[in-house]
Amino acid sequence: MAVGRYVSDLEVGDKLGPIEYVMTPFIVHEYAHAVELGQEYFYGAAPEGHFAPPTILHSDKLRLFALACPGGDGPHARLHYEYDATWIEPIPVDTRIRTEGSVVGRDIKKGRTFLSVEFELRSADDNRLFVKYRDSAVLAYKPGSDLSAKGERK
């Protein structure tokens, strides 16, 4: 269900997802370890339970973009600009996740194009809301870059 060849083609209103996957212990351990989150909540020995950090939903953006835009970023590298997450409850490992959202903004500031998306991460089994997320990215770092998708990334 591609809505554009490249991420740089996305426009306000474009739907992203839904996608479904299992939040496996393996990806939680790998992600938490990579960002040096040492708390045992993310590795399985905490009395509170075994959970994923809300920052791991950054990988959902990649999943959503890969589904919507099979050509990739477009002619320029995308730079993450803003992360904005509200988590209502922690995400237990082994939960089947469903994530979907949409493009909510495409704005030019100081010669750079910003793309904003919003999505929600829920339990695919009972629709419980875990995280609400908004994200903004710059589609090209060089001001005034031509964002038309003329070809694959160099």
Add this chain to the structure above:
Amino acid sequence: MSAAPAKPRFAVGEVLRATPRCMNRERMRWYVDALFTAKENDGKQHIGERNIHTDDEYARSQGLPGIISDGMISTNWIYNLLLDTFGADFLRAGSLRTKYVMPITENRLVSAGFRVLETKPSGDRTRYGLEVWCEDDSGTILTVGAASVVARH
């Protein structure tokens, strides 16, 4: 005689900072690889694709001075400080917003910090409004943002 209400653990204006970490290229690559490992989700570790966080030549072609860190590393370092400070209360529910106002280049020393902007005690808990940031060792602000948590006294 009723007991005096408990006070919030932190007062408005209080500042906490984490120990600085060096944003070296290995940390940048760990993030890229972990992100792609999470995305692929097949039980195997993956090497992330060549990008502005792993490839100097490609980063320079995009107008950058060299590789820069993924902003989510600084977000995670702020999250880590808040989780260490507020524990399971911040695990259970909360919010975190970060903006990457300056690219973080290789080998910069980066420290996460927060300042208490407001406290709203209610019962045995306090809602905190926090300003958060990452800065380098010269005090240059690299990442800005805000967070909220309801924590027990």
